[in-house]
Amino acid sequence: MEAVRFEDFSYQYPKTGQGLDRVTLSVPQGSFTVVTGTNGSGKTTLCLAMTGLVPHFFGGAMSGRVMVEGYNTADRAVADTAANVGLVMEDYESQLVALTVFDEVAFALENAAVPAHLIRDRVLAALESVGLAGLEERELSALSGGQKQRLAVASVLVSRPAILVLDEPTSALDPEGAADLYELIARLNREQGITVVVSEHDLARALPHADSVVVMAAGRVALAGPLNEVLTRMLSEQVYDAAVPSLRRLKAALETEQRQFSAWMTAGEAAAEINACLKSTRRLSLSA
Amino acid sequence: MKSLAPLCNLLLMIMVSIWTVLLWDPALLALLLALELGLLAVAGQLGKLAKALFGLFMVAMFFAAIQLPFDVAVATAVASGLKMMVMTVAVLLMLATTRLPSLTAALVRQVRIPYEYAFMFTSALRFMPDFIAESHAVREAQVCRGYVHSKNPLKRIVAYAASVEPMVLRAITRSDTMAMSLELRGFGSVNRTFSQQIAFQTRDYLMVGFLALVTAAVIVCR
Amino acid sequence: MLEITEVSFSYPGQAPALNKVSLTIAAGDFIGLAGRNGSGKTTLTRLMVGLAKPSAGQVILDGKPTRECGPKVMARSIGYVFQNPDRQIFRDTVATEVAYGPEQMEWGEAERRQAVAEALAMTGLTEVAEAYPRGLPRSVRQRIAIASALALRPRLLILDEPTSGQDAVEKNQLMQLLGTLNRQGIGVILVTHDMELLLEHTRRTVVLHRGQKVYDGPTGALFADPARDVTVWGLRVPDAAAIAAKITSLNEPVQSMAELADRLKESLEEKTDEEPGAPL
Numbered sequence: 001m002e003a004v005r006f007e008d009f010s011y012q013y014p015k016t017g018q019g020l021d022r023v024t025l026s027v028p029q030g031s032f033t034v035v036t037g038t039n040g041s042g043k044t045t046l047c048l049a050m051t052g053l054v055p056h057f058f059g060g061a062m063s064g065r066v067m068v069e070g071y072n073t074a075d076r077a078v079a080d081t082a083a084n085v086g087l088v089m090e091d092y093e094s095q096l097v098a099l100t101v102f103d104e105v106a107f108a109l110e111n112a113a114v115p116a117h118l119i120r121d122r123v124l125a126a127l128e129s130v131g132l133a134g135l136e137e138r139e140l141s142a143l144s145g146g147q148k149q150r151l152a153v154a155s156v157l158v159s160r161p162a163i164l165v166l167d168e169p170t171s172a173l174d175p176e177g178a179a180d181l182y183e184l185i186a187r188l189n190r191e192q193g194i195t196v197v198v199s200e201h202d203l204a205r206a207l208p209h210a211d212s213v214v215v216m217a218a219g220r221v222a223l224a225g226p227l228n229e230v231l232t233r234m235l236s237e238q239v240y241d242a243a244v245p246s247l248r249r250l251k252a253a254l255e256t257e258q259r260q261f262s263a264w265m266t267a268g269e270a271a272a273e274i275n276a277c278l279k280s281t282r283r284l285s286l287s288a
Numbered sequence: 289m290k291s292l293a294p295l296c297n298l299l300l301m302i303m304v305s306i307w308t309v310l311l312w313d314p315a316l317l318a319l320l321l322a323l324e325l326g327l328l329a330v331a332g333q334l335g336k337l338a339k340a341l342f343g344l345f346m347v348a349m350f351f352a353a354i355q356l357p358f359d360v361a362v363a364t365a366v367a368s369g370l371k372m373m374v375m376t377v378a379v380l381l382m383l384a385t386t387r388l389p390s391l392t393a394a395l396v397r398q399v400r401i402p403y404e405y406a407f408m409f410t411s412a413l414r415f416m417p418d419f420i421a422e423s424h425a426v427r428e429a430q431v432c433r434g435y436v437h438s439k440n441p442l443k444r445i446v447a448y449a450a451s452v453e454p455m456v457l458r459a460i461t462r463s464d465t466m467a468m469s470l471e472l473r474g475f476g477s478v479n480r481t482f483s484q485q486i487a488f489q490t491r492d493y494l495m496v497g498f499l500a501l502v503t504a505a506v507i508v509c510r
Numbered sequence: 511m512l513e514i515t516e517v518s519f520s521y522p523g524q525a526p527a528l529n530k531v532s533l534t535i536a537a538g539d540f541i542g543l544a545g546r547n548g549s550g551k552t553t554l555t556r557l558m559v560g561l562a563k564p565s566a567g568q569v570i571l572d573g574k575p576t577r578e579c580g581p582k583v584m585a586r587s588i589g590y591v592f593q594n595p596d597r598q599i600f601r602d603t604v605a606t607e608v609a610y611g612p613e614q615m616e617w618g619e620a621e622r623r624q625a626v627a628e629a630l631a632m633t634g635l636t637e638v639a640e641a642y643p644r645g646l647p648r649s650v651r652q653r654i655a656i657a658s659a660l661a662l663r664p665r666l667l668i669l670d671e672p673t674s675g676q677d678a679v680e681k682n683q684l685m686q687l688l689g690t691l692n693r694q695g696i697g698v699i700l701v702t703h704d705m706e707l708l709l710e711h712t713r714r715t716v717v718l719h720r721g722q723k724v725y726d727g728p729t730g731a732l733f734a735d736p737a738r739d740v741t742v743w744g745l746r747v748p749d750a751a752a753i754a755a756k757i758t759s760l761n762e763p764v765q766s767m768a769e770l771a772d773r774l775k776e777s778l779e780e781k782t783d784e785e786p787g788a789p790l
Binding site for chain 2: 051053056057078079082087089091093094095096097098099100102103106107108109110111112113114115116119120123140141155156159
C-alpha cells in the first residue's frame with residue numbers, strides 16, 4: 001500500500017495563486033523519498049499538502065485529493081492527519097513552542113489527553129531515539145541548532161507517525177551535522193519502517209540513503225521514480241540537471257556505449273571502477 | 289522552595305506582597321528582604337541575579353530619595369523603597385524556584401485560567417531570547433553598513449525604527465510557523481493532560497498554614 | 511590589506527572561541543573559511559569587521575590597528591554579508607535599501623547615486639531597482655545584501671554561508687557573481703560548509719578547529735594530501751578530490767568534477783580511438 005498518494009491534486013495559495021499543478025504521485029510505504037527542485041517549484045507546498053496544512057491552514061483553491069494512509073486529508077482535522085504524518089519544518093526553531101526539552105516533546109501528547117503516567121516513558125523514548133537522552137530538563141535556549149532540530153524530530157516522533165516529512169532539514173547544518181541527521185532518519189526508516197520524505201537541495205547528501213526521487217518544476221512533478229533512474233533522466237532530459245550530484249555527473253561524462261559503470265554511491269566505488277578501466281586501457285595500448 | 293507545589297510558591301509570593309503592603313517598619317521590611325535573599329541563595333540563584341538585584345537596589349534608593357524633598361519622613365521614604373524591593377524580589381524568587389510549565393499547569397488546573405492565556409504567557413517567554421538575539425542581529429547588520437550611534441535622540445529613534453520592520457516581519461513569519469506547529473500538534477483540544485506534578489503535599493499544606501499564621505500576626509500587630 | 515596577529519577572543523564564562531589566530535589577507539584574495547559550526551569562523555569574521563573586539567592580539571587594517579576605528583571606517587573597507595539577508599533589508603525599494611550605507615557615510619547626492627547605480631549594476635539588480643525587496647525571491651534578496659555592502663565600495667567582502675537555502679542554479683549564479691567581483695579586484699572571504707564550492711572557487715582556504723587555525727594554504731593541497739585527515743576538523747573531502755587522489759595516473763590535484771571528467775576522458779579516449787573492432 002502507498003503511504004501517501006496524490007491524485008491529480010492541484011492547489012493555489014489564496015494570495016499568490018502559486019501552488020501545485022495536477023500532481024499525481026505515490027510514495028510507497030517504507031520508502032525514503034527525496035524531493036528536489038528549484039526554489040519556488042513547489043517542494044514545500046508538496047510537504048505541507050501531505051500534512052493537511054495545505055489546504056486547511058492556508059485556505060485557497062484545490063482540486064483532486066491527497067490520501068495519507070488511506071485517509072483523504074481534506075476530510076480530516078490537521079491534528080488527526082498529524083497522527084500519521086510528522087512534519088519538521090524548514091524553520092524548525094519556530095516550530096518549537098515550549099520552554100524545556102521535556103515539555104516540547106510532551107506537548108502533542110498532552111494536547112491529545114494521553115494519561116499523564118504514560119507521557120513520561122513515551123517522551124523519554126522519543127528523546128532517546130534522536131540522541132537527546134538526558135537533556136529533558138534543558139531549556140530550549142541552551143540547545144545548539146542541531147539539537148533543536150533533533151528535538152523537533154523527537155516532538156513529532158512521539159506521536160508515532162508512520163510517515164516523517166522533513167522540509168530542507170540540512171540548510172543550517174555543517175557537513176557532519178547533515179550526515180548525522182541523515183543517519184538518524186535513515187535509521188528510523190530502516191529499523192522502525194517509518195516512511196521518510198525529505199525535501200533537499202543537495203542531492204549528494206541524500207544519495208546514500210534515498211531510494212526514490214521526485215523532481216518538482218513550476219508546481220508540477222517533472223520526474224519521479226527510483227533514485228538511479230531519475231538521476232540519469234535528470235541529466236539526459238536536462239531537468240534541473242545542475243542538482244545532479246557531481247559523482248553521477250562524472251559517471252555520465254565518462255560513459256560511452258561500450259563503457260558503462262555501475263551506479264556509484266561513493267567516491268571510493270567510482271575510483272575503483274575508473275582505475276580498473278584505465279588499467280585495461282594501458283594494457284590495450286601496450287598490446288597495440 | 290523548589291520542592292513546593294507551584295501554586296504554593298505563587299501563594300507565598302502573594303502573601304509576602306500583602307505583608308509588604310501592610311508593614312511600614314523599615315526594620316521588619318529589611319528582615320523580610322534578608323529572608324528573601326537568603327532563600328534566593330539557597331536556590332542557588334543569588335549569583336546569577338546579583339547584577340539585576342544591584343540595579344534594583346539603586347532604583348529603590350532613587351525612589352526613596354526623590355520622596356525626601358516632599359516633606360516625607362526619612363523612615364517612610366526608606367520603607368517605600370524597601371517595599372518596592374521586597375515585592376520585586378518576591379516575584380523573582382517565585383520565578384527562580386518554580387518551573388514555568390508547572391506554574392502554567394497550576395494556573396490552568398487549580399486556578400482555572402483558560403489554557404490559551406497561560407500558553408500565550410509561556411510562549412512569550414519562550415520567544416523572548418530569540419527576539420533579543422534578532423534585534424541584536426538587525427542592529428549589527430546596520431553597523432556593518434556604516435550606522436553610527438548618534439547622540440541626537442531624534443536620530444536614534446529614527447534609526448531604531450529602522451530595525452523594527454525586519455523584526456516585525458520576521459515575527460510574523462515566525463508566528464505563522466508556530467501556528468502551523470500548534471495546529472499539527474492538536475493545540476486547543478478540550479481535554480488536555482498536564483504531565484507536571486502540581487498536586488499539594490503535606491509540606492505545601494504546612495506552608496499554607498504558616499503563611500496564614502504570619503498574615504494574621506501582621507494584621508493583629510498593626 | 512588586513513592583518514590579524516595572535517588574536518584571541520572569548521565569550522564570558524566559556525572556553526576561548528579563538529585562540530591566538532594569525533592571518534594575513536592580501537588585496538584581491540579569494541579565501542575560503544571552513545570548520546565545524548562553533549569552530550570560531552563567525553567569531554573571526556566578526557572581529558575582522560569590528561563587530562567584536564579581540565581580548566588579545568590585533569586586527570590591523572592597512573597598517574593601522576582597528577581598535578580605534580569606528581564602524582564607519584571599517585564598513586568602507588570591508589563589506590559583511592550576513593547569512594540571512596532578511597535581517598538587514600528594511601526599506602521599501604531595492605535602490606533605497608542599497609542607498610542606506612552611502613547615506614550613513616553622508617556622501618553627496620551625486621556620489622550616492624553613482625555608488626548605488628554601480629552596486630546595482632555589478633549585482634545585476636538594475637532592473638529591479640524600484641521593486642519591493644521582500645517580494646523578491648531569496649536569491650535576489652541575497653544579491654541585494656551583497657549590493658548593499660558593495661555600495662560602500664569595499665575592497666574586501668565577507669560572506670557568511672551565502673549559498674544556504676539556495677538551489678543548485680542559484681548557487682552557480684552566486685558563485686559566478688563572486689568570481690566576477692573578485693576579478694574586478696574585490697577580495698572575497700567565503701565562509702562555507704560546501705566543500706565542492708571551496709575546491710572549485712577559492713584559491714586559499716583557512717580551516718579553524720576549536721578556535722585555532724589548523725590549515726592555511728592552497729585549497730587544492732588541503733584535499734590532495736592523503737596523509738591529512740580533514741574529517742577530524744569536520745570537513746569532508748569533495749568527491750572530485752577523493753577520486754583524483756585514488757587515481758595514480760593523475761599527478762596534479764583537480765579543482766572541480768568537470769575538470770576531472772575532462773582529464774579522465776582524455777586518458778580513456780586513448781583507448782577508445784583504437785577500440786572499436788580492434789583485434790586484441
